[in-house]
Amino acid sequence: MDEPLISIIMPVYNGVYVREAINSVILQTYKNWELIIVNDGSTDNSEQLILEIADSRIKYITQSNKGVSAARNAGLSFRSGEIVCFLDADDQFTPNSLASRLEIMRYQNADFVDGVVSIYDEGSKKVIGEYRPNFKGKPQSQLLELSSRCFFGPTWLIRMAPEFNCTFDETIRHGEDLDFFVQIGATGTYSYTEKTVMIYRTGAPSAMSNLRGLEVGYGQLFRKWKSQGLLLGRKSLMLKLKMSKIIFLSYLNAGNVFSALRSVGNFFRL
Numbered sequence: 001m002d003e004p005l006i007s008i009i010m011p012v013y014n015g016v017y018v019r020e021a022i023n024s025v026i027l028q029t030y031k032n033w034e035l036i037i038v039n040d041g042s043t044d045n046s047e048q049l050i051l052e053i054a055d056s057r058i059k060y061i062t063q064s065n066k067g068v069s070a071a072r073n074a075g076l077s078f079r080s081g082e083i084v085c086f087l088d089a090d091d092q093f094t095p096n097s098l099a100s101r102l103e104i105m106r107y108q109n110a111d112f113v114d115g116v117v118s119i120y121d122e123g124s125k126k127v128i129g130e131y132r133p134n135f136k137g138k139p140q141s142q143l144l145e146l147s148s149r150c151f152f153g154p155t156w157l158i159r160m161a162p163e164f165n166c167t168f169d170e171t172i173r174h175g176e177d178l179d180f181f182v183q184i185g186a187t188g189t190y191s192y193t194e195k196t197v198m199i200y201r202t203g204a205p206s207a208m209s210n211l212r213g214l215e216v217g218y219g220q221l222f223r224k225w226k227s228q229g230l231l232l233g234r235k236s237l238m239l240k241l242k243m244s245k246i247i248f249l250s251y252l253n254a255g256n257v258f259s260a261l262r263s264v265g266n267f268f269r270l
Contacts, residue, residue, distance in 0.1 A: 006033045006083045006098055006157070009075030011068045013039075015046045015089035017201065022053050024092035024199075030099040034059060036075040041065025046089075069168035069176045072154075076167060086154040086177075090201045094118075097197040101157040104193045111188030112139065112181075113157040114150060115197030122203035130196070139190040143182045144230055146242050150190050153177055155198055158184065169224070174210070174217025182225065211250050215263055218243045222270050240267055 008025055012018055018037075025035050037050055039062040050060060061074055072086060083102070087093060101113040117131040135142055135149035142150050154177040166183045168176050222239060225231050231239060244267040251260035 003030075003032045004083050004102075005081035006030070006085065006102070007075075007079035007081030008033055008035045008085055008087055008098075009072055009079070010035060010037045010087050010089055011040055011071030011075070012037060012042060012046050012050070012089040013065065013068070013071075014042045014044045015049070016044075018046055018089040019049050019053070021087060021089050021092055022050065022058070024094075024097075025087065026053070026055055027095050028093065028098050029096050030102060033057060033098060034080060036061065036078050038063065038071040038074045040068065040071040067170060067173060069170045069172065073167045073170065081160075083157060083159050085157045087198075088154070092199040092201075094196050094199065096195060098157070100193040100195040101197055104191050105157060105159060108191045109189075110191035111159045111161075112185070112190045114152075114155055114190065114192040115195055116193075117152050117155055117198045117200050118196050119200050119202055122201055124203075128202075131200075133192040136191050137189060138185065138187070140182055140185040140230075143178060143185055144225060144235065144239065146178075146239070146246070150192075151178060151181065153200070154180075156181065156190075159188075172217060172220050172224075174214045175221050176217075179221055179224065182230070211247070211254060211256075211259070214250070215247045215266070218247065219266070219270060222267075226270075240270060243267055 010021065022035065025033065035058045037058065037060050039047055041064045059078065061078060063074060101115055104110055104113045114133045118127055119129040119131065121128045131152040133150050139150045166180065168180050172179055222243060226236060244264050247263045248260045251263060
């Protein structure tokens with residue numbers, strides 16, 4: 001693995017910050033990459049902003065609006081690299097994002113490599129926190145517990161096995177990245193770099209602000225993982241309790257007591 005091709009997949013829907021996201025890829029110290037941009041039916045000037053940037057390593061796909069999972073799947077089917085990562089159109093890589101994660105993948109023989117994420121608030125224009133992974137090993141059990149030790153979002157650098165055929169579940173609209181990692185995380189090993197690899201932009205509308213959507217998404221994940229035999233015995237109850245607590249507190253913080261109480265009943269009927 002001297003200089004493997006890294007395929008970076010970027011779904012775009014009305015990408016206000018897409019130019020900054022693309023430029024953060026172009027500025028990578030590691031140069032052997034391809035950026036596959038999938039325009040998922042944007043209705044603004046995203047296409048113009050994308051096409052104004054000339055780089056032979058950028059590949060552009062456009063499709064009708066089908067959702068982020070379908071856009072990522074389109075990118076996966078179009079990739080040429082043996083290593084893959086994802087970048088949302090409102091986030092940015094740090095200049096050493098690819099190089100620092102690839103170094104860990106190479107020297108620790110890891111299949112999935114994460115890193116520190118800097119959380120930038122668009123409203124205040126300030127960095128308001130960071131995410132630091134702290135787990136090494138097979139990640140699936142951690143993911144099934146909704147552990148933050150190895151999951152922030154689609155921040156993994158992934159070595160694709162030749163037989164790799166996993167895709168994002170297009171029926172899941174919230175938590176689809178977590179489900180994808182659960183599916184691929186059964187056998188591979190996870191590690192991380194201590195360096196910052198991504199700047200995550202918050203303060204704009206997101207899946208996490210849609211609490212009803214998140215509640216439905218958690219329910220879909222629970223039922224899917226249970227049907228796959230991934231939640232046996234105590235694991236099922238513990239995950240149900242954790243999902244219920246997250247949704248309950250989220251509704252309470254939003255001042256919606258009725259939905260908070262309703263959500264508890266819904267989860268315990270799963």
